[in-house]
Amino acid sequence: MEKISISGGKPLFGKIRVSGSKNSSLPILSCSLLTDKKLTIKGVPKLTDTFFFLELLSSLGVNISNINKSLRSQKLILQAKNIVNNKAPYDLVKKMRASILVLGPLLARTGKAIVSLPGGCAIGTRPVDIHLKSLEKLGAVVSIEDGYIYASAPKGLRGNKIVFPKISVGATANTLMASVLAKGITEIVNPAKEPEIIDLGNCLKSMGAKIDGLGTNKIVIQGVSSLKESAYHVMYDRIETGTYALATAITGGEIELLGAKKEFLNSFLNVLESIGIKYFVTDKSIIFKRNSNILYPVEVTTEPYPGFPTDLQAQLMAVMSIANGVSLITENIFENRFMHVPELIRMGANIKLKGNLAIVEGVKKLKGAEVMATDLRASVSLILAGLAAEEETNIGRVYHIYRGYQNIVENLRQCGAMIKRIKI
Ligand code: UD1
Numbered sequence: 001m002e003k004i005s006i007s008g009g010k011p012l013f014g015k016i017r018v019s020g021s022k023n024s025s026l027p028i029l030s031c032s033l034l035t036d037k038k039l040t041i042k043g044v045p046k047l048t049d050t051f052f053f054l055e056l057l058s059s060l061g062v063n064i065s066n067i068n069k070s071l072r073s074q075k076l077i078l079q080a081k082n083i084v085n086n087k088a089p090y091d092l093v094k095k096m097r098a099s100i101l102v103l104g105p106l107l108a109r110t111g112k113a114i115v116s117l118p119g120g121c122a123i124g125t126r127p128v129d130i131h132l133k134s135l136e137k138l139g140a141v142v143s144i145e146d147g148y149i150y151a152s153a154p155k156g157l158r159g160n161k162i163v164f165p166k167i168s169v170g171a172t173a174n175t176l177m178a179s180v181l182a183k184g185i186t187e188i189v190n191p192a193k194e195p196e197i198i199d200l201g202n203c204l205k206s207m208g209a210k211i212d213g214l215g216t217n218k219i220v221i222q223g224v225s226s227l228k229e230s231a232y233h234v235m236y237d238r239i240e241t242g243t244y245a246l247a248t249a250i251t252g253g254e255i256e257l258l259g260a261k262k263e264f265l266n267s268f269l270n271v272l273e274s275i276g277i278k279y280f281v282t283d284k285s286i287i288f289k290r291n292s293n294i295l296y297p298v299e300v301t302t303e304p305y306p307g308f309p310t311d312l313q314a315q316l317m318a319v320m321s322i323a324n325g326v327s328l329i330t331e332n333i334f335e336n337r338f339m340h341v342p343e344l345i346r347m348g349a350n351i352k353l354k355g356n357l358a359i360v361e362g363v364k365k366l367k368g369a370e371v372m373a374t375d376l377r378a379s380v381s382l383i384l385a386g387l388a389a390e391e392e393t394n395i396g397r398v399y400h401i402y403r404g405y406q407n408i409v410e411n412l413r414q415c416g417a418m419i420k421r422i423k424i
Contacts, residue, residue, distance in 0.1 A: 008368060061084035296324060347368065
């Protein structure tokens with residue numbers, strides 16, 4: 001077990017190389033289940049989430065060679081010559097909800113998939129009804145027994161028109177992966193437009209899938225009978241980028257994020273500018289800088305892309321807890337994504353909750369405290385708060401942070417933060 005200890009108050013200066021996207025990597029790794037050919041994937045971040053996912057893929061029959069053991073990212077060659085097992089067991093799925101992303105590809109490739117229901121998590125109940133209804137529209141027979149999803153399509157999947165009742169990133173990914181091997185044409189109406197979905201679609205296209213309309217209100221897929229060998233580089237992690245940009249906002253200073261691109265960050269950058277942070281785009285990076293002592297309050301609502309991402313809501317709230325005025329932050333994606341609020345209050349923040357609205361009245365200073373990480377993004381918001389707080393902050397249950405942030409302690413330390421891991 002570990003905790004993270006931070007002595008706050010130092011502005012950050014330096015450079016950090018942004019990792020490959022976690023949320024792109026997981027579905028893209030899943031694409032290896034769709035073919036018996038090799039799929040080479042570059043830029044996979046070294047995270048506990050990607051590690052668990054590889055463990056799951058390997059249990060299904062994917063052979064994985066790790067040919068680049070560099071610290072930053074992995075180049076992996078995956079090949080599922082044969083699917084040896086159609087079942088994703090509870091033990092693996094409970095470690096990571098994204099395991100549901102093997103459902104569509106397994107079903108499309110073998111006509112059968114058994115995947116444990118992921119269950120709820122700290123940020124909400126997180127149902128998978130849209131995933132299942134979409135697979136049924138493609139001709140699968142789906143039932144739930146003893147906590148497991150049983151999906152079968154012995155004669156293969158058939159293209160159809162699927163209208164999503166609400167936008168879901170995971171259901172879009174599962175349906176897209178399943179439909180590339182379905183017979184005929186599939187239309188996904190009201191899909192997620194997240195950059196990570198476009199990245200997944202581009203990877204599938206590089207494997208020979210026929211997909212149009214990525215990033216629009218309708219994705220059209222013309223099914224193919226098989227996919228071919230391919231190599232693909234996952235996009236940069238826009239949430240990691242936003243997190244380090246907000247670390248600069250809360251501490252002051254200047255950080256260059258190497259590998260970050262303005263593309264896909266527009267709504268975030270608008271918010272960042274409105275709170276008083278400057279940014280400069282170069283051909284290889286974005287530089288973030290806080291000039292003045294004043295942070296301006298904001299009104300922000302989380303929305304599906306291209307809106308402000310829910311995955312940056314907790315980090316923004318930590319910054320707004322020391323802004324010069326009252327911020328209003330509405331969480332529209334998950335029903336319970338305010339687990340960081342009581343912890344920030346322990347550090348001196350003044351935040352009131354009214355349903356899905358957080359009213360954040362900026363205070364002059366936060367104060368270090370003993371706090372507890374509850375989920376991935378909530379945990380990192382506590383790191384940000386600790387970087388700005390007076391005295392020492394100790395964060396427990398930090399394994400949540402390592403699910404999504406590669407080398408975060410080392411990255412922040414090299415920019416001058418007084419942060420360390422402590423074995424307990
Ligand atoms: C993905 C991201 C997560 C991000 C989220 C929203 C990955 C691995 N995770 O999660 O980091 O916070 O998108 O941008 O990419 N819903 C249903 N029924 C369904 C599916 C979803 O009601 O079948 C609801 C969810 O409970 C939630 C909303 O739809 O309220 C959006 O969820 P979804 O977009 O599916 O999130 P994930 O794919 O789980």
